[in-house]
Structures are given as structure tokens and as C-alpha cells.
Amino acid sequence: MNKKKLIICIAVILLVAGGVYFFTGKSSKGGIKLETAKVSRGSITNTVTATGTVEPVTEVEVGTQVSGIIDKLYADYNDVVKAGQLIAEMDKVNLKAELASAQAQLASSKSEFEYQQKNYSRSKVLYEKQLISDSDYETATYNYEKAKAAYEQSQASMVKVNRNLEYATITSPIDGVVINRAVEEGQTVAAGFETPTLFTIAADLTKMQVIADVDEADIGMVEDGQRVSFTVDAYPNDVFEGNVKQVRLGDSSSSSGSSTTSSTSTVVTYEVVITADNPDLKLKPRLTANITIYTMERENVLTVPTKSLRFIPDESLLTPMDITVTNANMEASAGKRLVWVKNGQNLEPRAVTIGSASGNNTEITDGVQEGEDVVVDFASVANVPVVAETTEKSPFMPGPPGSNKKNNKAK
Incomplete structure (x- = not known):
């Protein structure tokens, strides 16, 4: 019974050794094999980084068009504000003084204008009746036009002073969040050639x-x-x-x-x-x-490795693998590329139309079917057949178990 088991074990070992030799020694002679990949569906993407x-x-920088001291701040970082909401006030003492001065100047120029207007009206009537000289009439006309211009200038100054006073009250121009506050209470800001920024508000x-x-x-x-x-x-x-x-x-x-x-x-x-x-x-x-x-x-398209489009069969490497090549001299027509499909132990060329490419993979629009094997390249393998040991060994070196028995039998 033990002898029968021993024979079965030896047969199994021989079969395994033969299989290893067939798949590693024969089909990848010299440590070379064919690298293949299946035609599959996938995505083709190109990117820019x-x-x-x-x-x-939307980001608005809120500033001020008048110079002065920041009197009060009503908004801070991260505060949610509404359009028109008061967020800061500047000191208004000087601006109110300018307003009072402008109002006095306006009243004075208005009185002068009204007086010269009446004087001009009287002089015009008298001049038409030839009761005054040309010089007197021209003087009355000049004084009237001058008073009129001064009055209009005072009105314009009032508009400017009122607007500056309004600018001293700073409100949010939009609904948003304060993401930056660039001033503190008591700080002096100068509005010269560039408007100073007080707040930055994001919409x-x-x-x-x-x-x-x-x-x-x-x-x-x-x-x-x-x-x-x-x-x-x-x-x-x-x-x-x-x-x-x-x-x-x-x-x-x-x-x-x-x-x-x-x-x-x-x-x-x-x-x-x-x-x-x-x-x-x-x-x-x-x-x-x-x-x-x-x-x-591009989603769900047929793809092959880009390297497979550059593969050229070398019969000197394929023959030891028992792989044959059909139509080895075939050339692709205009607008086509060749890929080599592996069918068993045979390679055959296919003319394919390529689409988009993403470096490692290329889209194929026709010429091959999903699931077919295309040859990518020749590749080296680590399982190179072991060469029988022929070097001379020292008799003093220990051998594997059982080697002494064989030597004794030989003697």
C-alpha cells in the first residue's frame, strides 16, 4: 500500500514539473512573454491642473469720500448686514460747521441776487424810456448777472456740503456678510486721490x-x-x-x-x-x-491600452512560444491604426479607428469587439526555467538528505 502511494506521489510531481516547464520554459523562452489586455468599456478623460x-x-469694498475721524462702528467681522443698514458714522462737527457756513453764504447771495434783480428791472424800464444812460444800464445789468452767478454757486456749494454730511453716515450697499473691517473707532481717514476702505462685504x-x-x-x-x-x-x-x-x-x-x-x-x-x-x-x-x-x-466607450497601437510582432520572439502570425505584412489604410488580436496561439492584425486618447488608454470606435485580447507588448517574466546544476561540488560540502545513501550504494 505504501509503495502504491509513493508511485502516485511521484507521478503527481512529474505532472507538476511538466506543467511548470510547459508554461514557463516553453511559452516564455528566455524570460519573454506576451503582455495582453482585453478590449473593455471605460472612461476617457483629459484634465488640466x-x-x-x-x-x-460679489464682493464690495465700502469706503468714505470725506476725510475725518471714525466716530462710531456698528458692524464687525462676520456680521450679517442688510442693504441700507447703518454700519459706521464719522465725526460730523466740521461737516456741520461747513453746512452752517454754506447756509449763511447762500442767504447772503440770495439777498444780493434779489436786490440786483429788482435794480436791474427798474434800470431796464428807465433805459427803455431813455431816462438813464447806457453806462448806468450796463452797470445794472453787470451787477445783476454777477449776483445771479454767485447765488447759483452758493446753491451748488449747499448741495456738496449736504452730500458730504450724508457721506459721514456710512450704510451697507448690499445684503451680505462683513468679511473685513479695516478701521477702528477714533481712527482718522483721509480721502484724497484714493478712497479709503472701511469694510469689505461679500454678498x-x-x-x-x-x-x-x-x-x-x-x-x-x-x-x-x-x-x-x-x-x-x-x-x-x-x-x-x-x-x-x-x-x-x-x-x-x-x-x-x-x-x-x-x-x-x-x-x-x-x-x-x-x-x-x-x-x-x-x-x-x-x-x-x-x-x-x-x-x-467620454463615458462607456471601448478602450485599449495606448501601447497596443505601437506593438509590432517579432517572429523571432514569437516562434519559440509556438505563436503564429497571420498577415504579418499588413499595413493600415489611411485614417486607421493596427492592433494585434490574440486568438489562442495566433496573432492577427485588425485595422481600427481611434477616437479620443487620455495617455494610457485610447478610444476605439470600430475594428474590435469588447472582450477580445489585444497584444500590448513583449514583457520579461521572473519564472525563467531553472538550469540543471553542472558545477563540480566539493566532497566535503554537506548534501541534501538522502544523498549519503545514494553515495553508499554507488560504492
């Missing part, structure tokens, strides 16, 4: 936009409406979605005369505006975003 800054869609933080800087080499692929995904360092595990809203051509009045948004040395970038919803208010103004713009997306 960039960095940008998260910004509110609606549930709707944000990302201003991305896209390299000039990639901008040609970016179009309005393309899908965008991006992440921010504040929430590294969250992926936010958006769409390209605008590709800005830049300022044509730039010193270089080009249509670039920014240029540093030889690097030219264009601004791309991306809209994004922010319902949970995670996206905050000024966050840095790492952006992926999907410039091309």
Missing part, C-alpha cells in the same frame, strides 16, 4: 468662485461649462465641484500689450473663473484651491 484662490462671487457666501491661474500651454483646452473638481488644504478629504464660468482674455492695456492676465519672467498664465456652490459654508474667502479641469470626458 492649476491653483487658484477662493473668492466671493452671498453660499455661492463662491475660484480664480485659477492656468498656464498658457493648457489654456487652449479650457472652455466655458467644463466640469471642475478642486480641494483646499483646510478640508483635504473633501472634493468640491464646480464649472468653468469664464476664461479671461486679460487686460489689453497691459504694458506688454499682450492678452495675458499675469506674467512672471517667461511664465504666462490666464485667469479662469470657476463657480462653485458652498451650501455648508466650508469654502472661505482667500483659501488656496488645487484645481482639476476636465477638458474632455
Whole structure:
């Protein structure tokens, strides 16, 4: 019984050794085999990466057109404000004094105007009756026109003073949230050539936009409406979605005369505006975003590895594998490419039409069927057949178990 089991075990070992030799030694002679891939359905995508800054869609800087001291502040960071709501007041002492002076000047000029108007009316009647000289009439006319101009100037000054007094009461121009306050109570602001900013108000933080800087080499692929995904360092595990809203051509009045948004040395970038919803208010103004713009997306299309389109069969490598090649000299017609389909131990060429490509994979519109095996390339394998040991061994080196018995029998 033991002898019978021993014979069965030896037979099994021989069968396993033969299989190893057949699949490793014969079909991959020299450590070479064929790498294949199945024609399958998948997605083809091309992307452009960039960095940008998260910004509110509508952002208003609230300033003042009059110089003075900030008397009261009624809004602070993160406060929700309504359009027309009082958010700050400036000291009005000087402005009220200017108003009083303007009112006095207006009253004086009005009295002078009314007096000269009556004098002019009397002089006109007398002149028509030739009771006064031309010189007297011209003097009356001159004084009337002068008083009239002074009165109109005083009226204009009153409008300006009243408006400056209104400017001292600062209200919110929009509904929104205060995202920046640049002044403190008691601080002096000077409205000269540039209006000083007091507050920055964002209209609606549930709707944000990302201003991305896209390299000039990639901008040609970016179009309005393309899908965008991006992440921010504040929430590294969250992926936010958006769409390209605008590709800005830049300022044509730039010193270089080009249509670039920014240029540093030889690097030219264009601004791309991306809209994004922010319902949970995670996206905050000024966050840095790492952006992926999907410039091309095709779903559920037949794809093959791009390398398979460059494969050329080498019969010197295929013959030891017992693989035959059909129509080895076939050439693709215009607009077609060749792929090699493996059917058992035979390779046959197929002329295919390619569509979109994404680097590693290429879309195939016709010529092959889903599930067929296409040859990608020759590949080396680690299971190279073991060569029988022929080197001479030292008699003093220990051998494997049982080797002493064989030696004794030989003796």
C-alpha cells in the first residue's frame, strides 16, 4: 500500500514539473512573454491642473469720500448686514460747521441776487424810456448777472456740503456678510486721490468662485461649462465641484500689450473663473484651491491600452512560444491604426479607428469587439526555467538528505 502511494506521489510531481516547464520554459523562452489586455468599456478623460484662490462671487469694498475721524462702528467681522443698514458714522462737527457756513453764504447771495434783480428791472424800464444812460444800464445789468452767478454757486456749494454730511453716515450697499473691517473707532481717514476702505462685504457666501491661474500651454483646452473638481488644504478629504464660468482674455492695456492676465519672467498664465456652490459654508474667502479641469470626458466607450497601437510582432520572439502570425505584412489604410488580436496561439492584425486618447488608454470606435485580447507588448517574466546544476561540488560540502545513501550504494 505504501509503495502504491509513493508511485502516485511521484507521478503527481512529474505532472507538476511538466506543467511548470510547459508554461514557463516553453511559452516564455528566455524570460519573454506576451503582455495582453482585453478590449473593455471605460472612461476617457483629459484634465488640466492649476491653483487658484477662493473668492466671493460679489464682493464690495465700502469706503468714505470725506476725510475725518471714525466716530462710531456698528458692524464687525462676520456680521450679517442688510442693504441700507447703518454700519459706521464719522465725526460730523466740521461737516456741520461747513453746512452752517454754506447756509449763511447762500442767504447772503440770495439777498444780493434779489436786490440786483429788482435794480436791474427798474434800470431796464428807465433805459427803455431813455431816462438813464447806457453806462448806468450796463452797470445794472453787470451787477445783476454777477449776483445771479454767485447765488447759483452758493446753491451748488449747499448741495456738496449736504452730500458730504450724508457721506459721514456710512450704510451697507448690499445684503451680505462683513468679511473685513479695516478701521477702528477714533481712527482718522483721509480721502484724497484714493478712497479709503472701511469694510469689505461679500454678498452671498453660499455661492463662491475660484480664480485659477492656468498656464498658457493648457489654456487652449479650457472652455466655458467644463466640469471642475478642486480641494483646499483646510478640508483635504473633501472634493468640491464646480464649472468653468469664464476664461479671461486679460487686460489689453497691459504694458506688454499682450492678452495675458499675469506674467512672471517667461511664465504666462490666464485667469479662469470657476463657480462653485458652498451650501455648508466650508469654502472661505482667500483659501488656496488645487484645481482639476476636465477638458474632455467620454463615458462607456471601448478602450485599449495606448501601447497596443505601437506593438509590432517579432517572429523571432514569437516562434519559440509556438505563436503564429497571420498577415504579418499588413499595413493600415489611411485614417486607421493596427492592433494585434490574440486568438489562442495566433496573432492577427485588425485595422481600427481611434477616437479620443487620455495617455494610457485610447478610444476605439470600430475594428474590435469588447472582450477580445489585444497584444500590448513583449514583457520579461521572473519564472525563467531553472538550469540543471553542472558545477563540480566539493566532497566535503554537506548534501541534501538522502544523498549519503545514494553515495553508499554507488560504492
